[in-house]
Amino acid sequence: MNLLENYPINELVVGQRATYSKTLTEQDITLFAACSGDLNPVHLDKEYAATTPFGEPIGHGMWTGALVSAAIAMRLPGPGSVYRSQSLSFKHPVKVGDTVTVTLIVSEIKERIKLVTLECEAHNQEGKLVAKGVAEVIAPAQKQQLAEGALPSIAIG
Template structure:
């Protein structure tokens, strides 16, 4: 299940302070298995129910970077969108995401440097209103001048 705003590109010339975009995605067992395969991170806390039950999480959790990837999806598909180049990202993992959880990933513009085409974005993810991830991204936004 993926619920998001229209995809595309917002050029640096059109980005405004406070502009925000989001997506919602239910994290499935299949997503976790695919992420483990692609990343080669097969930590059993993500994949093995019996193992995960005896951890501080008391059950399986999604990879933190899978959740962070949803922020990347908002940035790369919506704000600024296609043609965006990541310059940096900070992340704080605040709570686990479990199989079946629906994550709301949101980004909001907090800084703009038009001359350098740089945008700073507040990034956050939540599950049922509970914060699970917070951070900041710095990106190089596309420009109509370079079409």
Template sequence: MVELVDKHPSGGYILEELHVGMTAEKVITATEQRIQLFAEASDDFNPVHMDEAFASKTAYRGRIAHGLLSASFGSAVVGTILPGAGAIYISQQLQFHLPVRIDDVVTIRVTVVSVDAESARVELNCEGFVDGKLIMDGIATVRVPRRRKPSAR
């Protein structure tokens, strides 16, 4: 059973609040500015991402966003919604199925598929969609806090 959740009022869910089926979504546009900033941050200026004349001669017939830019949209969900603040990525297995183009609207869906109380880790199914078509998917393993940090009052 899937249960769509919002950001926790504290900013993040703790381990004991998580259960299989919890799902969060976020919609992010792959803008020209995001692609430019990602190229600068990653130092990946592959012309398939940056040069329309070059990219138009490739199998993609035009520029595409960096795959890891699209994957980073999943990190936005993990770090801000589910589990949220305090979650730390351990690993990410990922497959890309379709390219993301400039101004594509990407819907990211993250679903809890397992919770390991002993290791304080959860496995998350991460999927990305453009116009209802699966563009990427994979499983992330994330460490989650067991309790909230006490208030500094």
């Protein structure tokens, strides 16, 4: 069992950073398409994707955006955070087998209203910038340690 620990507003400092990484799989693309409803063939159809400038299926841009959300929820500030807003621009495609690492950096803290601004960057395993943006998060007021949630078994069909 993994424990998650957050950083309440009074423990955050400008310049503080955290990272979160995940490798994109074909199953991730299928699950993201299923839950989002985005069935664009550039993600799901190898033959079609081969005719695009990418030459092969690419991950949904918002899959990378979801990694930013995961980084906030799991790392900085962590459990108890409330994701308020996100700007995000996509710089390069993410393909199956790419490992994306999201880096969050605290750039501003408004302690009175518990609002934290985070610079967000996502790079692939080659160090290429794939997405960049800024998030605003309401930081938790209290320190917490929680057990990481467990995913139920699911069937893809």
